Amino acid sequence: MNIESFREYCLSLPLATEDMPFDDQVLVFRLHGKIFACVSMDRPDIASMKCDPELAIELRERYQAVEGAYHWNKKYWNQVWFDRDVTDEQIREWVRHAYDEVWKKLPKKLRGDK
Numbered sequence: 001m002n003i004e005s006f007r008e009y010c011l012s013l014p015l016a017t018e019d020m021p022f023d024d025q026v027l028v029f030r031l032h033g034k035i036f037a038c039v040s041m042d043r044p045d046i047a048s049m050k051c052d053p054e055l056a057i058e059l060r061e062r063y064q065a066v067e068g069a070y071h072w073n074k075k076y077w078n079q080v081w082f083d084r085d086v087t088d089e090q091i092r093e094w095v096r097h098a099y100d101e102v103w104k105k106l107p108k109k110l111r112g113d114k
Contacts, residue, residue, distance in 0.1 A: 001088040003044035009092050010037055013099050032110050036098040047091070048072055048079045049098035059094075076101075 010016055010029040017030050029037045039047040048069040051059070056078050059066040065084030068074030080091060103111065 001082045001091045003039055003041075003047075003082075005088070006037075006039055006047055006082070006091070006095070009095055010099075013096070016099070031099060031102045032106055034102045034106070036102040037095055045082050046079050047082070047095075048077055049094050050076055050101045051078045051094070051098060052101060055097070 007018070007027065007029075011018060013031070015031055016036075019028055019030070020026060021028055025041045027039050027041065028035050035050070037047060037049045048071075053075050056068075056074075056076065059078060060068065063085055065081040065086040066078050067081075069077035069079040072079075078094070080086060080094065082091065
């Protein structure tokens with residue numbers, strides 16, 4: 001995976017948006033204003049993604065590519081190295097998981113639930 005394909009996949013998810021709220025180097029992906037992933041232009045080989053706390057620990061133990069995310073709450077955020085022991089498909093799966101983690105915490109009105 002590379003930063004371009006990561007960005008493309010994040011933006012392919014329904015209602016996903018991107019912006020640079022921190023500086024001109026950190027690209028953030030959001031769902032209804034809530035961040036689910038980000039990548040830095042300084043380090044285009046690493047992305048940070050929201051994660052269920054139990055799964056976050058499991059992934060860190062299983063893959064060298066997965067660590068607690070720098071500058072994020074490590075209980076809920078992992079950073080993933082694109083060039084280590086994970087496939088592009090796994091990264092896309094984790095992006096989708098991050099998106100779903102944000103989705104399930106949105107108010108019912110925003111999710112379209114009755």
